Amino acid sequence: MTEHYNFAYLDEQTKRMIRRAILKGLAVPGYQVPFASREMPMPYGWGTGGVQVTAATLTPEDTLKVIDQGADDTTNAVSIRKFFERTAGVAVTERTAEATVIQTRHRIPEEPLTKGQILVYQVPIPEPLRFLEPSEVETRKMHALEDYGLMHVKLYEDISRHGHIATSYAYPVKVQGRYVMDPSPIPKFDNPKMEMAAIQLFGAGREQRIYALPPHTRVMSLDFEDHPFEASKANHACGLCASTDSYLDEVITDDQGGRMFVCSDTDYCSTRQAAGFKGKDAA
Amino acid sequence: MYVAVKGGERAIDNAHAWLAEERRGDPAVPELSVAQIREQMTLAVNRVMAEGSLFDPDLAALAIKQGRGDLIEAIFLIRAYRTTLPRFGATLPVETGAMACDRRISATFKDLPGGQVLGPTFDYTHRLLDFRLAADGGVDPAPRGAPAAGSVPHVSDFLNREGLIQAEPVTDEVPPDLTRDPLELPASRALRLQSLTRGDEGFVLGMAYSTQRGYARNHAFVGELRIGTCSVEMEIPELGFAIDIGEVTLTECETVNQFKGSKTEPPQFTRGYGLVFGQTERKAISMALVDRALRWRELGEDDQGAPAQDEEFVLYHCDNIQATGFLEHIKLPHYVDFQSELELVRKLRREAGAEARQDAAE
Numbered sequence: 001m002t003e004h005y006n007f008a009y010l011d012e013q014t015k016r017m018i019r020r021a022i023l024k025g026l027a028v029p030g031y032q033v034p035f036a037s038r039e040m041p042m043p044y045g046w047g048t049g050g051v052q053v054t055a056a057t058l059t060p061e062d063t064l065k066v067i068d069q070g071a072d073d074t075t076n077a078v079s080i081r082k083f084f085e086r087t088a089g090v091a092v093t094e095r096t097a098e099a100t101v102i103q104t105r106h107r108i109p110e111e112p113l114t115k116g117q118i119l120v121y122q123v124p125i126p127e128p129l130r131f132l133e134p135s136e137v138e139t140r141k142m143h144a145l146e147d148y149g150l151m152h153v154k155l156y157e158d159i160s161r162h163g164h165i166a167t168s169y170a171y172p173v174k175v176q177g178r179y180v181m182d183p184s185p186i187p188k189f190d191n192p193k194m195e196m197a198a199i200q201l202f203g204a205g206r207e208q209r210i211y212a213l214p215p216h217t218r219v220m221s222l223d224f225e226d227h228p229f230e231a232s233k234a235n236h237a238c239g240l241c242a243s244t245d246s247y248l249d250e251v252i253t254d255d256q257g258g259r260m261f262v263c264s265d266t267d268y269c270s271t272r273q274a275a276g277f278k279g280k281d282a283a
Numbered sequence: 284m285y286v287a288v289k290g291g292e293r294a295i296d297n298a299h300a301w302l303a304e305e306r307r308g309d310p311a312v313p314e315l316s317v318a319q320i321r322e323q324m325t326l327a328v329n330r331v332m333a334e335g336s337l338f339d340p341d342l343a344a345l346a347i348k349q350g351r352g353d354l355i356e357a358i359f360l361i362r363a364y365r366t367t368l369p370r371f372g373a374t375l376p377v378e379t380g381a382m383a384c385d386r387r388i389s390a391t392f393k394d395l396p397g398g399q400v401l402g403p404t405f406d407y408t409h410r411l412l413d414f415r416l417a418a419d420g421g422v423d424p425a426p427r428g429a430p431a432a433g434s435v436p437h438v439s440d441f442l443n444r445e446g447l448i449q450a451e452p453v454t455d456e457v458p459p460d461l462t463r464d465p466l467e468l469p470a471s472r473a474l475r476l477q478s479l480t481r482g483d484e485g486f487v488l489g490m491a492y493s494t495q496r497g498y499a500r501n502h503a504f505v506g507e508l509r510i511g512t513c514s515v516e517m518e519i520p521e522l523g524f525a526i527d528i529g530e531v532t533l534t535e536c537e538t539v540n541q542f543k544g545s546k547t548e549p550p551q552f553t554r555g556y557g558l559v560f561g562q563t564e565r566k567a568i569s570m571a572l573v574d575r576a577l578r579w580r581e582l583g584e585d586d587q588g589a590p591a592q593d594e595e596f597v598l599y600h601c602d603n604i605q606a607t608g609f610l611e612h613i614k615l616p617h618y619v620d621f622q623s624e625l626e627l628v629r630k631l632r633r634e635a636g637a638e639a640r641q642d643a644a645e
Contacts, residue, residue, distance in 0.1 A: 009367075011367075036462075036464050039362040039363050039366045039462075039604065040366070043359070043607065043611060044604060044608030044612075045608040045611065045612030069616050069617075069618055070619060073291045073292075075294065075615075075616075076615050076616075078291040082292070105615075106617070124609070135595055136468065136595060137469075162631055164627075164630070168620070168623035168626065169624070185617075187620065187622070206605045206608060208465040232626060232627075232630075233623075233626070247622075248622070249618055249622055250622055250625065264618075264622075
């Protein structure tokens with residue numbers, strides 16, 4: 001396969017077009033830059049935006065990590081990692097610290113990212129206002145005018161109806177005091193991590209949008225003074241590594257209501273287990 | 284004891300091996316050749332070429348074989364392949380007036396220059412299962428006549444001469460290309476037509492049908508429907524002139540639509556236009572109806588709020604590769620998000636329960 005395709009699959013012209021969109025995105029943090037998304041050999045909605053951004057970002061010296069739901073071995077993460085192994089021949093890793101480029105779906109790794117790393121998000125619907133206003137023509141206008149009243153009303157209505165803001169993932173953020181941005185469907189537990197030392201790039205292939213956060217950009221989760229944002233997770237310790245501050249998945253273990261909680265970040269969990277941490281359900 | 288699931292890679296490889304076996308079916312039954320699909324599943328091949336935006340019957344037939352007859356899967360294979368092809372340039376506009384027609388009918392004139400030519404059509408067949416085909420697919424050769432001499436002029440030109448049909452602006456502007464630029468609205472008519480010609484046949488048909496049933500009704504007559512081959516010419520810079528580089532089969536439909544006039548336009552007929560690769564007449568007629576519905580603004584008509592008039596709705600949802608990918612992505616794991624929803628619902632239920640208990644105590 002590698003001999004028939006350019007490095008990282010896309011031709012250089014296309015990569016240049018994507019890099020321009022990325023640079024524009026970095027220059028205007030949180031702004032959704034339209035780009036001429038290509039048809040990729042995997043379906044729209046399965047990470048084509050992230051794949052194109054990764055393809056435009058990778059150099060032969062890079063080390064790539066791909067996660068889905070925090071795990072390296074979920075089927076779609078395996079498939080995307082394999083794609084870049086075949087088309088770019090880059091080194092791959094499951095270790096967060098070793099990776100220079102990390103493509104992710106729905107999670108930010110637990111281990112803090114550092115300068116020099118790039119985190120690429122797969123984004124299904126880049127428009128945070130989409131479910132309040134279906135028209136793209138309208139939502140672009142609302143961003144241009146910084147007209148976010150509708151979003152605040154929605155959050156307020158949540159509080160008056162449920163006593164809480166009833167959004168648990170893809171929780172909207174405001175970037176550097178200007179653009180309201182969709183953080184992709186990460187659990188709101190991950191929102192505070194978005195103020196980080198690494199570059200964050202967001203690719204939405206089907207919707208033809210790229211946006212970005214330069215290192216240390218201010219990212220505020222929307223809230224109210226009397227209802228401050230709260231990052232939440234299952235109130236348990238990991239059954240395998242005993243971590244109490246990582247995001248947990250619930251695993252059903254039998255049909256009698258038995259369940260256990262384990263880290264969604266598989267690298268974080270196995271690193272802790274290797275260091276001797278042991279949860280109550282560990283073998 | 285729970286052990287974190289490993290082995291996604293092996294599962295994928297095994298699934299693909301099984302898929303290949305299923306595709307082949309019973310090995311005792313002879314394998315389909317790509318040539319058989321190309322020659323005997325022609326209309327499927329045509330649809331794959333049209334919606335895959337690539338005119339290559341052999342590749343389309345291969346994609347149908349690989350996709351186990353799932354045409355959207357085949358279209359997807361063609362689209363993904365097409366992305367990797369280098370662009371040498373653009374051809375000159377195709378002259379459909381010079382088409383070698385296999386079929387050419389008009390519903391608006393009983394007879395006309397160039398004549399009515401039925402061609403190889405299902406029209407007027409009785410849809411009775413032909414059980415002879417199950418045993419023996421041999422056919423007697425169809426009677427042959429001499430090809431009609433002379434060109435076959437467009438019906439709309441006759442109306443145009445009288446000034447009865449709205450004139451199209453003539454322009455040498457290079458049309459936009461949504462495979463190279465992100466879709467931005469409002470879209471020009473050229474861009475809308477590009478989007479529709481590669482749009483899903485079922486979606487475009489449904490939209491067109493909705494206009495016939497009253498959602499932005501536009502009273503369409505099939506002014507003309509023609510199917511045939513056109514030569515494709517390209518200017519070669521080294522030569523300094525255009526040469527023939529091949530031919531494509533096209534279906535073209537021009538509708539003539541009743542129009543009472545508006546604030547800006549006098550009473551006259553208006554047009555809808557469909558042009559699609561291959562013999563794809565259902566799609567071409569549908570395209571023409573939807574094109575006409577989307578033109579309400581430039582013709583000074585009212586926005587009736589009908590789906591077929593809403594270009595954002597139509598253009599954003601007519602692409603079956605985008606649609607099927609996003610629809611099917613909900614099969615992917617979502618347990619991180621689901622977990623956070625679980626926590627939220629549990630919390631809300633706890634609080635609602637506590638409130639109810641408190642109310643009961645009071």
